[in-house]
Amino acid sequence: MKTKIILISLFIGLFSISNSFAQYNRAAAMNIITEGVEEVYIEQSSGQKKSRTVQKEVASDTYGNAKGNQYDLAVDGAFKGQTVAVLHLYTGGGFDFELPKRALAEKGFSVYRWKNIPPSAKELKEALDKSCQLWIISGSSQQLNEEHLAVIKEFFESGKGLYIWGDNTPYYGDANFISKALIGVEMLGNVNGQQVVNLQMEEKKAGVTPNHLITTGIQNIYEGHTIATLTESKELTPIIYGSANNLVTAVYEKEGRRLILDGGFTRLYINWDAAGTGRYVKNAAAWLVNYERFGEDVVANKE
Numbered sequence: 001m002k003t004k005i006i007l008i009s010l011f012i013g014l015f016s017i018s019n020s021f022a023q024y025n026r027a028a029a030m031n032i033i034t035e036g037v038e039e040v041y042i043e044q045s046s047g048q049k050k051s052r053t054v055q056k057e058v059a060s061d062t063y064g065n066a067k068g069n070q071y072d073l074a075v076d077g078a079f080k081g082q083t084v085a086v087l088h089l090y091t092g093g094g095f096d097f098e099l100p101k102r103a104l105a106e107k108g109f110s111v112y113r114w115k116n117i118p119p120s121a122k123e124l125k126e127a128l129d130k131s132c133q134l135w136i137i138s139g140s141s142q143q144l145n146e147e148h149l150a151v152i153k154e155f156f157e158s159g160k161g162l163y164i165w166g167d168n169t170p171y172y173g174d175a176n177f178i179s180k181a182l183i184g185v186e187m188l189g190n191v192n193g194q195q196v197v198n199l200q201m202e203e204k205k206a207g208v209t210p211n212h213l214i215t216t217g218i219q220n221i222y223e224g225h226t227i228a229t230l231t232e233s234k235e236l237t238p239i240i241y242g243s244a245n246n247l248v249t250a251v252y253e254k255e256g257r258r259l260i261l262d263g264g265f266t267r268l269y270i271n272w273d274a275a276g277t278g279r280y281v282k283n284a285a286a287w288l289v290n291y292e293r294f295g296e297d298v299v300a301n302k303e
Contacts, residue, residue: 023291025073027073028073031216065218071279076107078108083110084109084112085134087118088116089137095268095269112127121150134155134160135163143174152182157257159256165268166263167264168263183259191227192226193248195243196220198219209239209240217279228263235254236251237253240264249264258290
């Protein structure tokens with residue numbers, strides 16, 4: 001099965017290279033990444049030494065993911081000047097957002113963050129006018145109101161990216177309020193995670209979805225500490241199924257709009273150094289920029 005995924009990854013990777021955008025690395029949409037290596041061999045018929053190029057998997061980190069930022073989705077600094085706005089409504093357990101902030105900075109993103117209490121709808125709109133995406137990290141109860149929803153919906157409808165994070169019961173108050181209103185999907189439950197899942201081998205089973213831009217360079221990922229489960233919907237493309245075969249992370253992409261829904265915000269501060277989290281955060285933000293819609297307006301000036 002792994003051989004099959006390698007072949008698929010190679011095909012997708014070659015396709016991506018020939019159709020790539022400047023802000024994406026050559027590995028875009030590849031999970032198992034290979035590179036051509038010169039190999040010397042003896043030709044049996046002549047006995048002569050000859051050389052050939054063979055594909056070999058690149059070096060891996062401790063957790064089995066390709067080692068090096070060149071295997072992230074986007075090149076470093078690609079989105080310099082772009083801002084990720086964060087409604088950070090749960091800050092317990094030492095969750096200060098510093099680790100994701102540092103990861104995002106590698107790709108050029110700055111972060112504008114509200115902690116614990118949301119701003120007025122007017123202040124939110126003013127900030128979103130200067131942002132390429134909004135991340136909502138939900139608390140245990142709903143704090144956002146209909147005015148906030150109207151601002152967020154306008155932002156989403158314009159094609160700007162939206163990442164909605166929740167976690168185990170009851171930490172999805174605002175996550176469900178926004179996601180139900182925008183795409184009719186919610187999260188529920190309390191699943192004990194704490195496992196690393198590998199590349200998915202069977203639909204709706206534990207693992208990372210292969211060959212999606214967000215999962216570039218990821219063969220193994222930490223699912224989160226305690227996590228919620230997303231309700232299944234034909235509107236969603238799965239990204240991560242947890243170790244209990246529950247849908248933890250999925251994306252919505254329709255009519256130029258992009259949204260990620262995630263039931264495991266504990267990945268952002270618990271066991272950050274476990275498999276894949278830093279790369280996943282960078283890839284997700286790069287995807288939510290929505291270059292495919294906005295083009296050169298959202299990438300750094302390379303002059």
